[in-house]
Amino acid sequence: MAKGDNGIAADQLRSFVERIERLEEEKAALSADVKEVYAELKSAGFDAKIVRQVIRLRKMDRAEFQEQEALLDIYMTALGMEGGGSD
Numbered sequence: 001m002a003k004g005d006n007g008i009a010a011d012q013l014r015s016f017v018e019r020i021e022r023l024e025e026e027k028a029a030l031s032a033d034v035k036e037v038y039a040e041l042k043s044a045g046f047d048a049k050i051v052r053q054v055i056r057l058r059k060m061d062r063a064e065f066q067e068q069e070a071l072l073d074i075y076m077t078a079l080g081m082e083g084g085g086s087d
Contacts, residue, residue, distance in 0.1 A: 038048045057065060076082065 038051075041051055042048050060068070
């Protein structure tokens with residue numbers, strides 16, 4: 001590895017930076033693709049906000065989902081919002 005005047009392995013550093021730049025470009029492209037799918041979803045009559053919530057919930061394991069569902073019911077009941085949970 002070529003070291004610069006200050007002892008830094010310039011080639012290795014350049015390689016890392018270039019990899020990060022490529023990954024950032026790929027991430028931006030994927031983000032644009034996801035945005036496009038949400039636009040299609042919305043134009044098909046679906047509520048994008050609810051679908052985002054469904055996707056978030058699908059990422060949870062069953063125990064975590066049940067715990068959040070129970071807490072939601074408890075909080076809603078405490079606020080006098082019965083019937084708004086998943087009964």
